[in-house]
Amino acid sequence: MEVRRITITIAGRNYPLNVPAAEEETLRKVxxxxxxxxxxxxxxxxxxxxQDALAMCALKMGTNAEVSQITNEKNIxxxxxxxxxxxxxxxALEK
Structure with missing residues (x-):
């Protein structure tokens, strides 16, 4: 598995990460x-x-994930x- 070193900037801070190549695009998008x-x-x-903005982002993303999970469970x-x-x-048709 290929690992890449990338840097994601969030709220003015740089976060260097080692990520599987297959996840790089997803992490950049998020x-x-x-x-x-x-x-x-x-x-x-x-x-x-x-920090307040990040807390609100976390709450919104967590809520979206929970709603999505509930919807998926209902669909399943x-x-x-x-x-x-x-x-x-x-x-019944076989009988």
Whole structure:
């Protein structure tokens, strides 16, 4: 597995990281999203402290992840139920 040394800048600080090459693009994208969120919070919510902006980013990203997980679980459950219905229909046709 190839490892790359990259630097991500968040809230004016540089963070050097050793990351698998396959994850580099994702980490850069997330770093840019965090920077955009910080800028948005600073401009729209009168947040002047970087730590407060980062805390708000963490809360927003955590909330989005939790909502996404709940949605995925509902979709999986709905898909499983539908597959079980199809399976029952197929079993009935075999008889």
């Amino acid at each position: 770093g840019k999203q965090i920077e955009a969120m910080i800028k948005d919070f600073e401009q729209n919510f009168d947040v002047r402290d970087k 459950n709905a898909s499983n139920e539908r597959l079980m219905q199809i399976n029952r229909i197929l079993e």
